Amino acid sequence: MTKPASNYLLPSSLQEGGTVQVALRCPHCRHQGVFTGKGKDVYTSFPTGWVNYGVRTCPRRDCEGIVFVVALRQGDGTAVVLHSYPPETVDWDATGLPPHVLDAFQEAIRCEANECYRASALMTRRTLELVCDDQGAAGPTLVKRLQALGQKAVLPEALLLALDDLRLLGNDAAHVDARDYEEVGQTEVRLALDVAKELLKAVYQLDSLMSRLAAFKKKRE
Structure with a gap:
């Protein structure tokens, strides 16, 4: 200024x-x-x-x-x-999230708002890991757990591919010698948060929406 x-x-x-x-x-x-x-x-x-x-x-x-x-x-x-x-945060919906998943994603959101982009990428990756654990998606690595998650929740193929990119972004944020470590900035993190939000909607909020629609339909009938 x-x-x-x-x-x-x-x-x-x-x-x-x-x-x-x-x-x-x-x-x-x-x-x-x-x-x-x-x-x-x-x-x-x-x-x-x-x-x-x-x-x-x-x-x-x-x-x-x-x-x-x-x-x-x-x-x-x-x-x-x-x-x-406190800084303004990106828009997101906490409805239906388990407490431990909510805490991790909320920390990712707050880190981004405070311009701590690599920290935000790390917490976004941790959010993925916690979602896999919560849904019982097992595997020796995160990529295997994400593949297992696709068998347990209704996830579009494009979203599964995006989740793998998000996992790799978390790797870049975690390792100093990673090729793209210095390039983890607001643009990359905002995109990662948007992908994570879609995952959280698909896993935790879609069923709630369908239930509300069914109740609305029943009431009209």
């Missing part, structure tokens, strides 16, 4: 306080929402515009989680979030 102009006085209209609303996916409850300010913001002038520093609260009454944000004020009165803490 460019160094702020130290001799630039804040306009009196802003010195009185006030905040800007920001759109975030809440890091606490994982719902998208428009966050309002709590207390007064601190303001700093940059050549690119005014930057607000302040506390925001989740709009959901069952959450009201606290988030600290750094936001760039736009000319139309809106703001772009530059940084937030």
Whole structure:
């Protein structure tokens, strides 16, 4: 970020306080929402515009989680979030996940949000291992366990191939001498998380969806 102009006085209209609303996916409850300010913001002038520093609260009454944000004020009165803490995470659904699988995947999500990409790849691989264990998919190696998993859950062939790529990404993240160790970044990890989410849906959430559809159909009949 460019160094702020130290001799630039804040306009009196802003010195009185006030905040800007920001759109975030809440890091606490994982719902998208428009966050309002709590207390007064601190303001700093940059050549690119005014930057607000302040506390925001989740709009959901069952959450009201606290988030600290750094936001760039736009000319139309809106703001772009530059940084937030806790950081915003990718969208995902925890419905039906066993606690140990949930803990591992949640750690992978949090590592990605904090830009710890190799750590996220490792925890995503561990999520695969835990899913295999939970489903009784046995084998001497992870690749064999993933193949066994394909016999126990309804998984498209393309997803099984993608899971093998995800396993290899975990290898690259684990070994310093791996060919692609330094290339495990946000792009690779975001893709790995998307593949893992599809696996979790297929294994743990598809049956629940089918049950809900069946109950809905029965009710209509």
